[in-house]
Amino acid sequence: MSIEKVDEMLSKAGVFYLATVDGDKPKVRPLGFHLLYGDKIYFGVGTFKGVYKQLEANPNVEIASWDRECFLRYYGTAILDDNEAVVEKAFELMPDIAEMYRTNGWQMGVFYLDDATAEFRNMMEVEESYEFKY
Template sequence: MSNIEKVNEILNKAETFYLATVDGDKPKVRPLGFHLLFEDKIYFGVGTFKAVYKQLEANPNTEIAAWDGEHFLRYYGEAILEKNDAVVEKAYELMPDIKEAYEANGWEMGVFYLDNATAEIRNMMAIEESYEFKY
């Protein structure tokens, strides 16, 4: 299993994970559930109309935190916002209710992956594994 697959596996087990952004000089954290391993990158999706997307545009430094029942994951780096129709279509296949809502309202899903990123797989006391991702 590759390093990015290990990170993806923890996100799969966690189901819900948390994305931290910066809004001006204040931290903002929200739960997310969608991620997709595609072409050796983990993509995340958020609506382009949402504050979180605008926060990532203004300051792409972000962190994702997850707990899979055994390990904590800290995955942080620079959000690369990308127009990627293939990832959006896969997201809609996995989440048809989201597709329906977005299409009915004329919304667009924005996708991003983390570059210049570090993933730390941790127990309560220490880092067990750490990986760097640069694309």
């Protein structure tokens, strides 16, 4: 199992894309925050945003990134987790975001992927694949 390799790839890419389902339509948005905490990679989004409501309604997601050498497809079931330690660590790493959320009374929701697959790919095929079940 190499969750560390997935974390490293997301860090190297800087920006990655989260795909959710909004009703019967795909919805993709760029993200940059992720946090390896324990044996899971957490992602954070505002609970007041449409993306959070999409995760609640249909937790099947995919994350895609490219680091100029390799593509990553990381997909599975988003598990919404009310882990306050993760939220506090996220705010510690992103003080400007923390201030904005606290000033506006917003909540950050965090999630990780379960029953997940990470595929490291070139343009034609999967070079490495890992599965994660928690």
